[in-house]
Amino acid sequence: MAYPWALIGELSSESDWSEALRDCSAVVHCAARVHVMDDTEADPLAAFRSANVQGTLNLARQAAQAGVARFVFISSIKVNGEQTTRDTFFTAEDEPAPRDPYGISKLEAERGLFVLAEETGMEVVIIRPPLVYGPGVRANFASMMRWLDKGVPLPFGAIHNRRSLVARSNLVDLIMTCLEHPAAANQVFLAGDGEDLSTTQLLHRVGQALGKPARLLPIPIKLLEIAAGVAGKHAIAQRLCGSLRVDISKTQKLLGWRPQVSVDQALNETAQAYLNSQNSS
Structure with a gap:
């Protein structure tokens, strides 16, 4: 089926x-200006x-004026913060604590969207995903593969940390639910696969999906953090060694939603797409 599309240009106030x-x-x-590890902007914020x-x-105002009934905004778990402990979770009701310009x-x-919702009656739904992966994934996940x-x-x-991820197919399924479910209106939801993995576990599982056993050396976390500090890579060390867990119970209870694809299924699809791209290049 062919769908109409329009090329607009930059995401801006104009x-x-x-x-x-x-x-x-x-x-x-x-659409968004995404998180950048080494931002060269003079004023990133x-x-x-x-x-x-x-x-x-600007888009939301025009949407409301055009009669759009519901606006689903893909936000980020970075609104909640950068990390949890191994045994705690971010929830949709937490006081936001973003740490970087992107968050x-x-x-x-x-906040601007919820104000606009009150002013116009257009329903707003916020989804905050953690790291999203799937066929065609780029950046650090692609480097890992x-x-x-x-x-x-x-x-x-x-x-031995714990990190939540969300497969692209699970995120899309949640978005489809949020487009139509009456209870989604003017709510914030966290997204996730429902299974949290340590960095070590993730590497082993991705290796299995690729058919290449992961060759991992048991280096103590403290040494990794020291080395990252010397190299000026604190943020990377935090992502590799720290925990970031999301509680999707509100999403499940209020919407009756469940992840449709398991972590292993999604990793297999991601790995197969990567291998196919390597074979065709």
Whole structure:
């Protein structure tokens, strides 16, 4: 089936969305200036606000004016914060505690959307996913698959953290639920696969999916953190060694939603897509 589409350009306060919004009853807003590890902007927060706050609210205002009934905003778990302990979880009701410009901009967009919902009557739904993976995944997850595929020994064999992930297919299924479920209106939901993994477990499971056993060295976390500090890579060390867990019980109870794909199924699909891309290149 062919779907109409419109090329708008940049996500900004000046973008004209009228063509894309014609005859739309709902909007799913995924576009954003994404998290950047080594941002070269002189004022990163201003750059994030321009796209993620001003650009988002411009789209939402035009959507409300066009008669859109529901606006689903893909936010980020970074609104909650950067990490939990191994035994605690972020929840949708937590007081937000973003730590970086990206997370701050997403929180400001959320708050602006709820104000707009009160003013216009357009329903808003917020989804905060953790790391999203699936076929075609890029950035650190793709690098991890390349290392494992090449059999590179990695010093991550003794990490006992817990991190939540969400497969792309599970996130899409949740979005579809939020588009139509009456109870989703003007709510915040966290997304996840329902199974949390340590970095060590994730590497082993991805290796299995690739058919390449992970070669992991049991280096103590303290040594990894010291080495990362010397290299100026604190943020990477936090993601590898720290925990970030999400509680999806509100999402499950209020919407009757359950992850449709298991972690292993999603990792197998992700790995197969990666292998196919390697074979075709």
